[in-house]
Amino acid sequence: MSVTERPAPGNGPGQESGAAAADQLRDRISADSLTTRRDYLRIVATVSGGLAVGGVGVAAGILHRHGDSESLPEPKKVTDRLAPGQSVAFRFPGDDDRAVAVRLGDGSLVGYSAVCTHLACGVLWREDRGPEGELYCPCHEGVFDARTGEVTAGPPPRPLPKIFLTEQADGSVWAVATARSGEPAKDALCRQFGDDHPLDAARLGCPGTARAAESRRT
Numbered sequence: 001m002s003v004t005e006r007p008a009p010g011n012g013p014g015q016e017s018g019a020a021a022a023d024q025l026r027d028r029i030s031a032d033s034l035t036t037r038r039d040y041l042r043i044v045a046t047v048s049g050g051l052a053v054g055g056v057g058v059a060a061g062i063l064h065r066h067g068d069s070e071s072l073p074e075p076k077k078v079t080d081r082l083a084p085g086q087s088v089a090f091r092f093p094g095d096d097d098r099a100v101a102v103r104l105g106d107g108s109l110v111g112y113s114a115v116c117t118h119l120a121c122g123v124l125w126r127e128d129r130g131p132e133g134e135l136y137c138p139c140h141e142g143v144f145d146a147r148t149g150e151v152t153a154g155p156p157p158r159p160l161p162k163i164f165l166t167e168q169a170d171g172s173v174w175a176v177a178t179a180r181s182g183e184p185a186k187d188a189l190c191r192q193f194g195d196d197h198p199l200d201a202a203r204l205g206c207p208g209t210a211r212a213a214e215s216r217r218t
C-alpha cells in the first residue's frame, strides 16, 4: 500500500490476534462491510490523489512480478506496530514475494515490493537519505521515492510495485492487496475485487460492475 489508513473501529488491543484477526479481515471483505468499503475508498482516494504508481511490469517477464494475482490476496499481518521512520521487511502476497513497509515521518504508511525493478536485488529503506528517507538498491545505486515508489536515481526502469496496507486499532499493520508496477490503484483494486466483491467493485466505479451489483441486490 501503500496508503495511510485510519484504524477500523472495534479492534482494541488484545481483541484479536493471528489467525482470528486474519479471519475477521477476510470476513469484512467478504461481507462487503462499511469499514472495508471505506478502507478501500480511502485507498483509492489517497493513491489516486497523488501517490499513484507508474510504469508497467518488471523486466520482460524475466523476474517474478508482484501484483499478478487476479483475486484479492489473503490479508497478512505485517507487524504489531510501526513507528515513524521505521521499516519492516515481510513477504506478500506469496511466501517468496519480498516486500517492505515503511512509516514515513508524517505517519503515512507505504508498502512496496522489495524487489528492485532493475535486476531484482533487494531494496532497502534508508531513513537518513533525502527529505523523508528513500528506498535504495545497493546493487547499482538505484533509488526510489519513499512516498510514491517512483525511480529517482540509477538504472531501475520502473517504479516499485505497491502493496496496500491498512492499520488496525491495536496498531497492527496488515497487507491487503497489491498493484503492479505502474498500475493505478483503482485498476489494481478492481482487478482483485473481480467477481468476488461486486458491491465493493461497483462503489469504486469498476467497469462493468454496477449492473452486476444491482442484480445481486435484487
Ligand code: FES
Pocket: 116, 117, 118, 119, 120, 121, 137, 138, 139, 140, 141, 142, 154, 155, 156
Ligand atoms: Fe537494483 Fe540494479 S538491481 S539498481
